[in-house]
Amino acid sequence: MGKHLQDNPARGVLGRRDELPSHETVYLTPEEPRLLRERAQTPYFSLIIWTLTASGIRWGELVELRRKDLARTR
Structure with missing residues (x-):
């Protein structure tokens, strides 16, 4: 059977919890989702961006x- 680590090798890499940056909520301006959709590499990615930004999902x-x-409303 394999060897088990005695300690977490990632411990302390990011610093102590009280030193980590806070994660403040950031909102997009109404213009930013449109720019993201326009710059998407494919229509598929544009649809994904639209769905995420329009629905908040x-x-x-x-x-x-x-x-x-999904429910159709016709």
Whole structure:
């Protein structure tokens, strides 16, 4: 069987918790999502950016969406 580490080799790499930067919420201006969509490499990426910014859905929620999860309103 393999050897077990006695200590976490990443311990202290980022510093102590009280020294870490705070994660303040950052909001996009109305212009920024449009610029992101325009600069997307493919229409597929543009649609992903639109979905994320227009709905407020998080990335993990988006990748787990399935066709059956969406309701058509026609």
